[in-house]
Amino acid sequence: MRKINNITSEKKKLPETKRQFCSFQMAGHSFGVDILDVKEIIDEVVLTKIHHAPPEMLGFVNIRGHVHLVLDLRLLLNFSTKSIDESSRVLLFHPNVGESFGVMVDQIGHMIEVEESLIEYRLSDENISGIARDFRKSELEKGVCKLKDKLLIILDATKFLNAVDLKR
């Protein structure tokens, strides 16, 4: 009870400056997306493949009667593909991010709460030029969050579906 009281008091002091991220690991690197974009995390995945789709689209998944599209974030971030194992999870996003889709990640991490001052955003003016791939990568990146022991790359979930389109 006391703990909850403490938290409520903190919340009153710093209402606007804090932000929360959902962190996950991909090929040994740490990434994060805004927690407000995430709808749900699913561990038991039964994928239905789409044969005519590009390789970034892993397939459809049925969650409580709703069908969602699952993308391979590894391929989007230009890593080599990897088979699904025990630690693999699917992040489902809110409908305001894109129409009922999610991404496959290697391992899910903690929910991280950081102050706004620790986040450095990329300036969109600096990366006008470049090839398509570079553009895609840089578009997916929103900024970098400085944690105590490492850097967390913050990805923009709204660009994921567009990245698939761009590649095609």
Add this chain to the structure above:
Amino acid sequence: MKQTGIATKIVLLSCGIAVLLMVVGCVLVVQYEIKLLNNMTSVKVDDKEHYYLYQLYQKKNALTNHLTKQVNNLITMIKSVDRVYAQTLEFQIQSLLTHPNVTAVAFCDKNGHSFLAAWKLNKIQLSTKFPKSLQLDHYMVINKQTGIPSIEMIRLYYTIERIKQQLHVQKEQDMNELHETRKNVYKKLNTLFLAQSFGSFLVVALLGAVLIFSLRLLILNPIQNLMQIARQLKKLDLSVDITSSTASHELNALTQALSQLLEGFRKIISDVKENAGMLSDSADTMTGIAEQLTNHSEEAESKANVVAEASVQISANIHTIADRVEQISDNMDSVSSTSDYLFNNINSVANAIEELSSSLSHVGERAQNGTKIAEEAVYLAQKAGKTVNSLRFAADEIGGVSEFIQRIAHKTNILSLNATIEAASAGSAGRGFSVVASAIQEFAEQSSRAAKDITDRIASVQKGTYEIENVFKDVSKIIKEMNESSESISFAVIEQTKAVQEIASNALEADERARNINVSIEELSRTVNDAADNTAQVALGANDVSSRIQGVSESISFNRQISHQINETAIVLNHLSGNLKFMVDPFNVSHQSKSNNNNKE
């Protein structure tokens, strides 16, 4: 002088070597002198030769000068005269020839042909030319230009043969003189050599003689004296008188030591001689006494013997009776003792068998006990095996449970994450719930870690139980083997015990029978012993008489033996003293009073 001692030999040898050296020295000196003389004379001869040549040269020059002067005089004289006549010329030429050495003179004209010539051959002859028979080539020549118109040149022939001859004669004389002197010197040297050798020989002979004389006087004479003494000593004659002469000190000391030694010997041996004589005398007397004693004791013995024999006969008769009785008794005794022995043996055998039986039954009990224990051990081991097995099953189950826990933890984690997301989407209203969700996540992680830990532990437990199972299997096998062997032992022991018990019962029966035999034999023995005792008493009485008489006889014979021994020892003593005397006798001790040797030997 017969024996030429070492010293004389040395002296003679050294003298000979000295003479040889001196003679060789003399010869070398004389040779050197002769060589020196030869050198001297050869130098002198050379000198003479040179001197002769020099004289010849001078005289030749003087003659030539003299003749040129005469010719010049003649020329000046002819120049001074206004007119020259033929007679004057002839006179002048003859006057020139008067000189003994001039052989021929010729006056020549412008062409070099002689118009007037004169020569000397036995007497002086004149002509316009020299005859061809006259050979003037090997004479000396003086040609003189006159400067007078009529006489262009005067040619003068002369000889130096005469001068040469004169000088040669002189030289010959000198040489002869020289040779003469040399011969004289040689003669003198020879005599000198003889004198030298003779003198040296004389000196050496003198030296040798002196040496020999001194050596004989100082060393040889004392040594000969010592030799004389030694020869006498060799004959064991100690009566030699050693008076040290006034010879060299070393020999003096030697002779003194020898004389002292002799003195000591002389004293000892004379003492020994005297003592030996006395000893011999006393031994003689002793022998006589011992012989008398022997005779007496022999007589007594013979008398005693007669009595002893009679008594012995009586005693022997009685003894034979006693012996027989005693023999019977002895036989009886031996029978009794053997039966006793037999009984004892059987008894001991029975005892031993009983002991064996008891120990065997003991062993059987132990073996049975072992079997029981082994069975119990097998049972316990099997029980332990079962327990371990159930333990393993339990461990497996725990493994399953821990896996289940882990799965739950994963689920909880996902749930907490989703809760967090929901809380975040709820905005500020969901703050509290997000904290709860994060706490749930933490718990989920902890439980997952604990489940993993348990799984690891359980795996090690499983491994341990597997090993324990194996060990128990081995142990139970070993115990089974033990059980089998102890069972076989106990069977064998039971059988043996039965056999031994049978033997024991037989042995006990034998023991009883042996005791019966023993008792009856002892009775028999006692009665026989009584009879033996009675006869033995009679025999003892007879024996006593006989033994007393025999004791007398034995003591007498002992006396005789002793006297015999005394006699023998006296004879030995006598013999020894004689030997001693014989040994000592050869030593002549004339200086001391001679011991009286009146022994019978």
